[in-house]
Amino acid sequence: MSASVLYDAPGPKAVVRNRIYAVVGTLAIAALITVSIVRLADKGHLAPAMWDIFNYTGIRQNIADALLATLKAFGLAAIGSLVLGVLLVVGRLSDHKPIRWAATTFIELFRSLPLLITIYAIWVGFLTDYSMWALAAGLSVYNGCVQAEVLRAGINSVPRGQSEAAYALGMSKTQVMVSVLMPQAVRSMLPTIIGQLVVTLKDTSLGFIILYPELLQTARLIASNTQVNGQYPYVSTIVVIGTIYIAMCLLLSALATWIEKRGRRAKTGIKVAPGAPASGIPTMDAVPGPDLGGAGGAGPTGDGAGGTGVTKN
Amino acid sequence: MNVLLDNFPEFRDGFIGTVSITAVSSVIALVLGVLIAGFRVSPVPPLRYFGTAWVTLMRNTPLTLLFLIFFFVVPEILFPGMSSFVLGSLALGFYTSSFVCEAVRSGINTVPLGQAEAARSIGMTFAQTLQIVVLPQATRTVIPPLSSIFIALTKNSAIAGAFSVAELFGWQKLMSDKGYDIVPVFIWVALGYLVVTFTISGLFRLLERRMEVAR
Numbered sequence: 001m002s003a004s005v006l007y008d009a010p011g012p013k014a015v016v017r018n019r020i021y022a023v024v025g026t027l028a029i030a031a032l033i034t035v036s037i038v039r040l041a042d043k044g045h046l047a048p049a050m051w052d053i054f055n056y057t058g059i060r061q062n063i064a065d066a067l068l069a070t071l072k073a074f075g076l077a078a079i080g081s082l083v084l085g086v087l088l089v090v091g092r093l094s095d096h097k098p099i100r101w102a103a104t105t106f107i108e109l110f111r112s113l114p115l116l117i118t119i120y121a122i123w124v125g126f127l128t129d130y131s132m133w134a135l136a137a138g139l140s141v142y143n144g145c146v147q148a149e150v151l152r153a154g155i156n157s158v159p160r161g162q163s164e165a166a167y168a169l170g171m172s173k174t175q176v177m178v179s180v181l182m183p184q185a186v187r188s189m190l191p192t193i194i195g196q197l198v199v200t201l202k203d204t205s206l207g208f209i210i211l212y213p214e215l216l217q218t219a220r221l222i223a224s225n226t227q228v229n230g231q232y233p234y235v236s237t238i239v240v241i242g243t244i245y246i247a248m249c250l251l252l253s254a255l256a257t258w259i260e261k262r263g264r265r266a267k268t269g270i271k272v273a274p275g276a277p278a279s280g281i282p283t284m285d286a287v288p289g290p291d292l293g294g295a296g297g298a299g300p301t302g303d304g305a306g307g308t309g310v311t312k313n
Numbered sequence: 314m315n316v317l318l319d320n321f322p323e324f325r326d327g328f329i330g331t332v333s334i335t336a337v338s339s340v341i342a343l344v345l346g347v348l349i350a351g352f353r354v355s356p357v358p359p360l361r362y363f364g365t366a367w368v369t370l371m372r373n374t375p376l377t378l379l380f381l382i383f384f385f386v387v388p389e390i391l392f393p394g395m396s397s398f399v400l401g402s403l404a405l406g407f408y409t410s411s412f413v414c415e416a417v418r419s420g421i422n423t424v425p426l427g428q429a430e431a432a433r434s435i436g437m438t439f440a441q442t443l444q445i446v447v448l449p450q451a452t453r454t455v456i457p458p459l460s461s462i463f464i465a466l467t468k469n470s471a472i473a474g475a476f477s478v479a480e481l482f483g484w485q486k487l488m489s490d491k492g493y494d495i496v497p498v499f500i501w502v503a504l505g506y507l508v509v510t511f512t513i514s515g516l517f518r519l520l521e522r523r524m525e526v527a528r
Contacts, residue, residue: 005421005429005447006439007356018357026359039390112464112510113503114471117482125495198373205375209475216377223385234385242378249373 066218077139084144154185330480341406346413420455460517
């Protein structure tokens with residue numbers, strides 16, 4: 001923090017002032033947390049018996065089942081949204097006007113509607129007895145639209161010359177999309193795509209509202225069906241379930257960060273092909289085949305600014 | 314059509330509910346988000362850690378879980394009997410504050426270091442640097458992401474409907490419980506939300522155009 005836009009490197013006076021702020025700030029935050037904990041403890045929410053319920057095999061089994069249910073819905077939604085995203089982006093970039101128009105309308109409509117009302121409408125209207133499929137379908141539709149926009153941004157960030165060169169080689173439209181544009185787009189957008197998957201994972205908790213027995217619904221059931229010392233163990237259950245959610249999301253985010261770093265490393269790590277071989281005849285071996293994929297790194301991998309705008313949910 | 318005409322008062326209340334919970338929680342999110350962003354860029358380490366912890370926790374918690382916390386834990390800490398509207402706006406506002414914080418922080422970080430250094434070197438005070446040099450530039454980069462954050466906030470406000478706040482999703486639920494066909498209900502609710510989100514994006518586009526400068 002020696003160089004920040006807002007603050008100069010502190011002199012002796014500022015160092016003292018900052019120290020005072022640090023002490024006061026720490027005390028204030030600690031006081032806030034302590035008061036909250038004391039208030040909860042006073043009402044008996046943090047009593048050992050409240051946490052003891054997680055030693056029962058029944059409740060442990062419930063949580064394990066719920067975790068599995070959440071992951072199942074997430075897996076389905078992840079696959080569904082990625083497949084739909086690819087279809088929609090191909091449709092949106094199509095040369096045929098009706099297809100382009102239909103894909104654009106679909107994306108714009110479902111992207112600007114609350115996910116919850118989509119899920120609820122699918123559940124009530126079509127899949128009343130299959131809440132998992134309703135949840136997965138709703139998630140796929142909404143996140144598919146977002147993924148399509150992410151992919152479109154990725155495809156647009158591939159330099160024009162790439163597709164022009166591919167067309168010049170005589171590749172068909174499908175070939176250009178599949179073997180030139182898509183790989184580079186996916187690669188440069190991978191952090192954002194995974195970021196959106198984190199959002200998808202978080203949104204599986206909407207299954208709570210359509211009574212799908214995922215983590216949150218189970219938490220609610222556990223808390224409202226168990227009574228300890230005449231109280232419902234909401235606080236302890238929420239702490240346990242919240243920790244599980246945060247851990248899952250952080251793991252997935254960590255994967256995104258790791259991939260982003262790896263992408264950045266590859267960008268600088270790829271050696272520029274040494275000067276053309278002395279023999280003037282370009283042999284097939286001299287054509288840097290794999291570099292085509294590597295060139296994806298040359299696109300704006302550090303798309304943090306553009307990417308985060310899309311991920312917001 | 315009948316769904317809407319027969320239940321217009323409820324629909325109107327739901328629409329007003331969506332608009333007001335969006336407005337109230339936007340204000341909470343904006344105030345809290347700017348405050349936390351201030352913490353995150355401050356030269357005081359404990360405040361920075363607090364800001365980072367806040368953002369990490371809020372961003373990785375599902376909003377529905379946050380709603381559960383606010384409806385079942387927070388009344389125990391503060392006092393019981395808070396209205397569901399207040400609790401819902403607090404949950405939404407807290408959740409969104411982390412996104413606002415990140416937008417503001419990245420906005421401040423896009424201002425080149427040389428700008429502030431130049432300002433300091435001609436003898437501007439901290440307040441002057443902030444007011445005349447840093448904030449005007451930061452605001453311009455913050456506005457587009459803020460627009461999408463507030464649109465997301467509007468969409469997220471639907472979850473409040475599931476926690477018995479009167480708003481549009483609540484109306485959808487009510488109508489489907491009454492046995493109306495879900496498709497027209499869905500279309501009307503969708504239109505209601507689209508009106509709110511388009512208004513927000515329009516307002517922000519206006520704001521953006523007014524603040525635009527030639528570079």
